Amino acid sequence: MSRRSVWPRWFVSASVLLLVGFVVPPGPAAAEPTTGAITLQVVSARTVGPAPQIQQGDPVTDYRWLITADDTGDPHDALEHCLPARAGVASAPDFADHCRWPSIRNTPGAVPVVAQGDQAKLAAGTALDGLPAGRYLISVTADGYKIDGEHLTVTAGQTTAVRVGMQPYPLPLGTVRLRVFDDSVPVDGTYEVGAERGLAGFTAHLSDVMGEVTVDYYGNPLCTKYRHSAPDTTHPAGRSSSSTASR
Template sequence: MTASAVVLALAAALLVMLPPPQASAAPSSTLRVQVQSARTEPRALGGTGVREGDPVTAYKFLINADNTGSTAQRAPSGACSASTPGYPADCKWPSIRELPHTTAPIIAQGTEADLADGLDLPDGKYLISVLADGYKLDGAHFTVPFTTTDPVVVEVQPDPLPDATLRAFVFQDEATTNSAIDNSEDGLAGFQGHINDTLGEVTTDVYGNPLCTVYEGEDPDTHVIPAGSLDADGAPVVKTVGGKCFSDSTGMLTIPHLGSNRYTTTAQPPDGQDWIQTTTLEGNHDFDTWMMEGATGYDTEFTLAGEPVPTPQFGFVKPKNALGSGSGSISGVVVGVKQYTPPKGGDINFFNGMTGSKTDKPIPHPVLSLADLNDGDRAKWVGRGNADGSFTIPNVPDGDYSLTWWDEPQNYILNLVNVTVRNGEAVKMGQLPLMGWWTKLDGYVFNDANRNGTKDSGEKGIPNFTLTLRKQDNSLMDRGSTTATTDATGYYSFEGAYPLAAWTVMEAYNDSFYTTGVTYQADNQKTPTTVKGPGWTSAR
């Protein structure tokens, strides 16, 4: 047989052996659900144990409509265009979609028995949530119609949940000072970690022992405690009692064995050392740190040079002067600015390329860092300005520099710009702006004697009156300033109101008073506006 005949014979055989293509499943609107264990846990169900993939046969479920919008449309057109009446109410983009101020509608609920024969649903997007005894609440998103006959799989985590590890990186932010990790910046050892939740500082781990307690059999890197090292009751055995957690020689701060929670994390410099923090998540010194069961402490999205890094990143600088004996100088005044969006009135902020800015007040004792762009971008001078926001950096040699400025409490957003010094000149920077992380809300609660809704001369303030900042759903805001109490004159102030939302200043209920009106005036508003309350009257 010739070679060509062999090839033809093989081809014919393959044609015969290949099975016919299967027809794709017809679209279906029937929901079928499979609930199973997400992992193996020998301590689950009272010591009976469960393996990954084991079916969970008894549960309750809740199905909500997923009305979070869609990104299927990639460019403005039709109803999703700024030139269309009703925009953005008719736009389905998640970032701007306007929804009624309600929760996602409940479509169905029940037990596993209600899903035994499937559940028919109209076309749309959904979220099913499942709760079973001995397991954590979990769920899955799905879309109807279904294109396969496969069930919607919901994996649930068995109790007890694995503990989590919190990690933070502490580093010297001097190349350049920019509130971010750069490849040539070293870690800082000896910084103590502190964590808080809504009840205050957390000082014990999930097992009730002091933070950073070491347990028998614990892996020194992952901090996993193998089942063979647990005692007869399934609890870990203490090897070394902890109490304080410090960053190591690489700058890594590790706090293992935590429960699932939202924490705030801070890094405290060693006693007696003058370190100034440069990094912030969204104002202040702490970082929100969300911990899920089994978390490793490494960010699931961000890496540095391909290596995983923790989410909290604490940069610090120390005052220094390594400029030498130059004859130039750099001076200016650091001031706060208020930025309005959309820009209305105000000035042009050349540093941020924005209009609608308004100069606020000088930043007392601003912090500045001057890095040499011709010497590895290393900081040569770090120091503080004066109480009126002014500063002068003397003895600056000719060269190209990066100048960074920020406020030590970190209520404002760090800023930086390149500066060149030539021929020993005195470079006058003028006003260097800082935009605030927060919004300030202040005013008076007063006895409105003539009931016209505005504070007139002679009307006295009401002391010790509590106000709160709430979300649109009337829940208390969980970050920034949330409560304020009036002083003896009736004055109140929210110094750090979180700006990325619509706010309501809600006065505490008091049977002795009723509301006559609210008068407000923004910084870029020429005249005040009065909204009349139910107690308003035109009588004077």
């Protein structure tokens, strides 16, 4: 006759209860992050002259910055949001309220300031935390440089490195050319080559903080045409003011 161990039923039940009692219930799931962070590197965007003058890429160490929400819209928003034939006016009479085309959407007239400070609060090695995920514009000012900035996108749970190149004074000269067109195919604030016709007979006005601009860098009326004769020794990107001008 073989012998075998027989455990009392009460002992087995107690053992099971003991094991079950030590099971640790799972804790609450960690909440998904909703904010992110950015760092900021500010440098010169252009070389002014031979060293020791400012060189492209030189760090700008003394600056102030301001971050605003980006409320410019999206010219590439889907047609389903912006065209009645696609949106179905009968079922969605407010379709235009959801269109993000810059030429259509309603804007509040001002964007909120999210944060501001100087290099002590935000730099390449000093992150700004707690920014809600989304799109922003950071503007930077510094002595000896034109105001500049950069559009950026903050991703939840991540740190975004932002680099702003600032234009040192004196600024190079430039030319402004305008294209006026019939924005109708579609109405999206973007020139559709070959589909939208240009418009003639318009008058343009250029203004700055002092009022309307009527003369160029050399004091001649805007749209003066020059026959260049010598390099400009006072401005790195210009021409001699003694050049013959014609209208």
